[in-house]
Each structure stands twice: as structure tokens, then as C-alpha cells.
Amino acid sequence: MDLDANRSLIAAALERIPGGDRAALQTVYRLTSAKLFGVAIRILGERSEAEDVLQEVYVTVWRKAAAFDAARASPMTWLIAIARNRAIDRLRAGRQNRRMEPIDVAHEVADTAPAADSALENAQDHARLHGCLEGLVAHERAALRGAFFDGNTYDELAERMKVPLGTMKSWIRRAMIKLKSCLKQ
Numbered sequence: 001m002d003l004d005a006n007r008s009l010i011a012a013a014l015e016r017i018p019g020g021d022r023a024a025l026q027t028v029y030r031l032t033s034a035k036l037f038g039v040a041i042r043i044l045g046e047r048s049e050a051e052d053v054l055q056e057v058y059v060t061v062w063r064k065a066a067a068f069d070a071a072r073a074s075p076m077t078w079l080i081a082i083a084r085n086r087a088i089d090r091l092r093a094g095r096q097n098r099r100m101e102p103i104d105v106a107h108e109v110a111d112t113a114p115a116a117d118s119a120l121e122n123a124q125d126h127a128r129l130h131g132c133l134e135g136l137v138a139h140e141r142a143a144l145r146g147a148f149f150d151g152n153t154y155d156e157l158a159e160r161m162k163v164p165l166g167t168m169k170s171w172i173r174r175a176m177i178k179l180k181s182c183l184k185q
Contacts, residue, residue: 006031010075017065025062032076033058036083038151043087049094053086060086132182140175147172 010031016024036057040050060082068078133141143161146152152160158168 007074007076010079011068011070014061014065014068014075014078017062025058028061028075028079029058032079035076036079039080039083040087043084044091049090050087053083053090056086057083128183132179135182136175136178140171140178143168143171144175144179 010028013021013024013027013031017028033054037050037054040053040057041047044050044053057079061079068075073081133144136144139161143157146157146160147154154165154168154172157172158165161168163171
């Protein structure tokens with residue numbers, strides 16, 4: 001299913017939810033839960049917390065679907081905002097619930113910031129990686145970024161870029177070889 005069709009299905013389902021259409025909520029869940037779970041787990045870092053947030057997201061969607069306005073945001077943008085906000089709320093609540101120790105318990109607080117030379121080295125590595133990525137052919141760069149930075153599957157990328165699956169795998173493999181070679185220089 002292409003991205004526009006998926007977006008249209010989600011938007012149409014969101015429009016039916018305020019009328020109590022449970023099947024519409026199931027459709028929204030089926031099409032969005034993996035992405036929203038990913039958002040929650042990236043923020044919270046704990047699977048059980050992310051699962052709880054995901055449940056809260058769909059309860060919120062059930063109650064507030066009438067507030068969705070397709071003219072203002074795409075359905076995924078709206079849903080991701082809800083997931084992100086719920087995850088941040090949970091993260092903040094967890095911090096507040098931690099027991100506070102008296103100040104004299106903190107004899108020595110370690111400075112966890114990287115040393116200046118490490119920060120410079122990291123910046124140089126980042127610049128080198130960026131330069132190597134920019135040196136790739138546009139379709140290889142897009143495939144590589146989609147697979148490793150956006151978390152798309154090879155199948156999704158092949159469908160989006162309208163190429164056979166084998167071609168997509170070859171593009172990514174060639175891009176990885178070129179990237180590795182560039183980074184060794």
C-alpha cells in the first residue's frame with residue numbers, strides 16, 4: 001500500500017471514530033501502532049512503559065478523534081504528536097516519583113560530558129560520515145537512509161521507490177560497501 005493511500009485510510013478512519021466506529025479504531029491501530037510504539041520506546045527506553053503509552057494513545061484517539069483536522073496536519077503527524085506527548089508526560093512523571101536524596105549524599109558528582117578532544121573527534125567523525133553519505137548516488141543514499149535512519153524495511157523501500165526487492169537490496173549493499181570504503185580513507 002502506498003503512502004498516500006495509507007494516509008487516506010487513516011484519515012477516513014479517524015473521521016469515523018467520533019461516531020463510535022470501533023472498526024475504524026482497529027484500522028487506525030493496525031496501520032499506525034508499530035510507528036507509534038517506536039516513538040514511545042525511543043523516548044522511554046522501556047518496552048512495558050512504551051506499551052502503556054501506546055494504550056493511552058489509542059484511548060486518547062477514541063476520545064478526541066473529533067479534534068483531528070486533516071487541513072492542519074497529516075494523520076500520522078497528529079498521532080505521533082499524541083504519542084510523543086504521552087511518552088514525555090510519562091517520562092516526567094517517572095522522574096518526579098523518584099526518591100530525592102539529601103544534597104550531602106552527593107559527595108562527588110561525576111562530569112559525564114565528553115572531554116573536549118572526544119567531542120572534537122566525534123564532530124569530525126560525524127562530518128566525515130555526512131560527507132561520505134553525500135558522495136553516494138542519490139537513490140543509494142535515499143535507500144540507505146530509509147533503511148538505517150528511518151527504520152523502513154527493504155520491502156517498504158522497494159515499494160516506495162518502485163523498484164524490485166532484489167534491486168533495493170543491491171542498492172543498499174552497494175551503498176554500504178561504498179560507505180565503508182569512504183570511511184576507511
